Amino acid sequence: MRDVRGRSVPGRRRGDGAPDSAPTTETPHQAPAGPVLDARLVARRGALDLDVPLRVAAGEVVALVGPNASGKSTVLQLVAGLLSSRDGWVVLRGTTHAGRPPDRAGRPVRPTAPYRRGIGYLGQDPHVFGHLSVRRNVAYGVTGPRARRRARTDALLDELDLVALADRRADQLSGGEQARVALARALAADPHLLLLDEPLAALDVRAAAGIRTRLAAALAQRRLPAVLVTHDVLDVAALAERVIVLDRGQVADAGPVAGVLGQPRTPFAAALAAVSLVAGSVVDDRFVAESGWQLPLPPRNDPQAAPPPSDSPTAPDRPTGQVWLAVPSDALSLRPAPGGASLRATAGPEAPWPDRTPDAWTWDTTVTGLQETSDGLRAEVAACPGLAAPVARAWVVDRIVAPDARVRVRVDLDRVRVYARTPG
Amino acid sequence: MVRARVPGLVPVWVAPVAAVTLLCVAAPLLALAGRTDAATLVAAVTSPAARQALTLSLGTALTATAISCLLGFPLALALARWPTRLAALLRPFVLLPLVLPPLVSGLALLFLLGRRGPVGRWLAEAGITLPFTTTAVVIAQVFVAMPFLVVSVEGALRSKGDGHEAVAATLGARPTRIVATVTVPLVAPALRSGLLLCFARALGEFGATAMFAGNAPGTTRTMPLAIYTAFNGAGVDKDAAVALALELVVVAVLVMVASAVRSKR
Numbered sequence: 194m195r196d197v198r199g200r201s202v203p204g205r206r207r208g209d210g211a212p213d214s215a216p217t218t219e220t221p222h223q224a225p226a227g228p229v230l231d232a233r234l235v236a237r238r239g240a241l242d243l244d245v246p247l248r249v250a251a252g253e254v255v256a257l258v259g260p261n262a263s264g265k266s267t268v269l270q271l272v273a274g275l276l277s278s279r280d281g282w283v284v285l286r287g288t289t290h291a292g293r294p295p296d297r298a299g300r301p302v303r304p305t306a307p308y309r310r311g312i313g314y315l316g317q318d319p320h321v322f323g324h325l326s327v328r329r330n331v332a333y334g335v336t337g338p339r340a341r342r343r344a345r346t347d348a349l350l351d352e353l354d355l356v357a358l359a360d361r362r363a364d365q366l367s368g369g370e371q372a373r374v375a376l377a378r379a380l381a382a383d384p385h386l387l388l389l390d391e392p393l394a395a396l397d398v399r400a401a402a403g404i405r406t407r408l409a410a411a412l413a414q415r416r417l418p419a420v421l422v423t424h425d426v427l428d429v430a431a432l433a434e435r436v437i438v439l440d441r442g443q444v445a446d447a448g449p450v451a452g453v454l455g456q457p458r459t460p461f462a463a464a465l466a467a468v469s470l471v472a473g474s475v476v477d478d479r480f481v482a483e484s485g486w487q488l489p490l491p492p493r494n495d496p497q498a499a500p501p502p503s504d505s506p507t508a509p510d511r512p513t514g515q516v517w518l519a520v521p522s523d524a525l526s527l528r529p530a531p532g533g534a535s536l537r538a539t540a541g542p543e544a545p546w547p548d549r550t551p552d553a554w555t556w557d558t559t560v561t562g563l564q565e566t567s568d569g570l571r572a573e574v575a576a577c578p579g580l581a582a583p584v585a586r587a588w589v590v591d592r593i594v595a596p597d598a599r600v601r602v603r604v605d606l607d608r609v610r611v612y613a614r615t616p617g
Numbered sequence: 618m619v620r621a622r623v624p625g626l627v628p629v630w631v632a633p634v635a636a637v638t639l640l641c642v643a644a645p646l647l648a649l650a651g652r653t654d655a656a657t658l659v660a661a662v663t664s665p666a667a668r669q670a671l672t673l674s675l676g677t678a679l680t681a682t683a684i685s686c687l688l689g690f691p692l693a694l695a696l697a698r699w700p701t702r703l704a705a706l707l708r709p710f711v712l713l714p715l716v717l718p719p720l721v722s723g724l725a726l727l728f729l730l731g732r733r734g735p736v737g738r739w740l741a742e743a744g745i746t747l748p749f750t751t752t753a754v755v756i757a758q759v760f761v762a763m764p765f766l767v768v769s770v771e772g773a774l775r776s777k778g779d780g781h782e783a784v785a786a787t788l789g790a791r792p793t794r795i796v797a798t799v800t801v802p803l804v805a806p807a808l809r810s811g812l813l814l815c816f817a818r819a820l821g822e823f824g825a826t827a828m829f830a831g832n833a834p835g836t837t838r839t840m841p842l843a844i845y846t847a848f849n850g851a852g853v854d855k856d857a858a859v860a861l862a863l864e865l866v867v868v869a870v871l872v873m874v875a876s877a878v879r880s881k882r
Binding site: 273274306307308310311312313314316318322323324325333334336378379382384388 | 780781783784785786787788789790791792798799802803805
């Protein structure tokens with residue numbers, strides 16, 4: 194029978210909505226010292242050259258994000274033992290399961306089989322055992338005497354609202370129900386660490402929201418550490434405390450969620466946070482983009498100018514030299530420019546904005562391109578390359594962004610953030 | 618459930634060609650049935666020799682199917698899960714009995730397991746003689762019929778992937794438990810059809826059996842050999858051969874229908 198994870202580790206922050214108490218019948222044990230997972234995942238697979246250090250503290254949820262083929266799933270498979278590699282190491286709760294960590298002597302450990310690791314795995318495909326009932330799916334990984342197995346299975350069926358479905362064959366359920374069965378089954382096995390490989394990606398929006406809430410509650414109740422691979426900023430916000438951004442097998446950025454998404458340093462993290470990220474420098478209270486355009490910055494010491502998160506290494510003063518400019522997409526807007534000759538009358542009732550004010554900067558310019566993002570269309574404009582302003586689809590239909598159409602782009606200056614380009 | 622017959626998806630010439638093909642398959646069997654009458658049929662089928670042959674055929678074919686399952690499933694699993702290159706190298710050897718004339722298979726078995734064969738000599742010293750025994754019948758049937766099962770199961774294992782097995786492993790299941798509780802149920806339809814093909818092939822096996830096991834009534838004379846003997850044998854009328862052949866056809870059809878009904882449930 195597996196040990197139960199300790200619940201007495203301090204310093205853990207968990208997202209909202211998680212119940213305070215953990216209604217389990219098990220006695221809490223003292224958590225082992227050190228991280229639950231200490232690993233360095235090194236592998237060469239086709240074009241991918243992976244080298245990712247990964248530590249997960251007790252009760253911590255780490256999100257792993259990055260473009261396709263950046264090695265996120267490979268990391269999870271190496272941790273779970275579903276892939277093996279000659280290099281790197283995997284240490285779980287003090288036990289080496291593969292390779293040789295630098296602080297230990299001796300020969301590298303040959304990778305142990307997945308069933309010895311006590312790691313739960315939840316993928317995009319729920320992989321329910323279709324020939325078994327929901328109850329027997331959930332009971333699959335439960336060990337111990339019959340009474341305990343039964344009690345634990347019942348508790349998990351109840352927790353995930355599967356009692357009514359308990360006797361149905363798992364292959365007769367909908368996708369969302371199957372995802373719940375897979376989650377209940379993984380939790381019932383009482384893993385030390387849960388690996389989540391885009392478990393919500395294949396579900397429709399409503400089902401995904403339901404599972405996300407249950408997953409957050411289940412992880413919080415158990416203080417179950419997890420590694421979450423996702424493309425969805427909602428998953429990161431709802432579940433994770435820390436984010437690692439992978440790019441082509443290497444760590445491109447890492448840190449607390451607020452830091453990585455609030456002050457993104459990679460195009461991927463910027464896209465995830467719906468932020469326009471522009472490289473440039475600060476010259477005389479102005480931001481000067483590498484492509485030449487400029488933006489005035491609010492006066493120093495304005496508390497709203499660039500609120501650095503308390504755990505951020507960035508100094509509160511405005512950085513100088515090489516900086517990133519981050520503009521949230523909702524701080525950018527795009528409307529017809531005053532007197533734009535080619536605008537159609539149906540463009541909208543909005544009057545053009547007034548000219549530049551102390552808290553807003555505008556350019557009258559033309560649209561050079563459109564991007565489709567997960568939350569709407571963005572327009573790139575000639576005056577300030579790198580900034581992508583939200584644009585209503587109806588405007589596109591009305592040809593407002595015809596090449597010769599003059600538009601006015603507006604930036605809310607109190608929403609822009611400027612921070613040093615080399616992490617402090 | 619809506620079952621639409623959408624026009625324009627199946628070429629119009631398919632129906633007449635399919636009808637002709639069906640006729641080509643059915644006509645010889647109808648000719649066979651027309652060759653005999655009820656009285657001869659009953660007499661031939663109920664004769665002790667016929668009942669002996671049928672019992673032997675069913676017994677050996679069932680045994681051969683069971684052995685094929687026990688030996689063939691692990692082989693299919695290995696071919697499906699081992700590195701692709703190794704599997705590609707081994708697969709032709711598995712498929713060889715499918716393409717060889719059964720006579721050649723029988724000859725090969727005889728040279729391996731016969732009294733002078735490399736393994737047969739060793740067995741003979743231990744007092745075991747295989748050729749021309751009922752065991753030899755089963756060995757011949759396994760040799761020629763097992764590839765059907767392996768091919769069917771390997772294909773299913775490949776198309777299903779190993780995602781379910783990986784999940785079972787992360788739930789703490791050891792490999793043998795994974796195979797028994799996840800892999801086998803996952804490919805159960807393919808396994809069932811593979812077993813059926815295997816049984817049918819074993820039931821009809823003639824060439825390898827004749828070569829390796831001979832044609833002794835009661836020990837190695839299965840239905841196909843009894844039919845051959847009745848047709849060729851001196852003094853025996855050909856009506857008995859026809860009757861036995863019809864009986865074999867009926868048994869095969871019954872097995873297939875029973876399996877189809879089972880898999881629909």
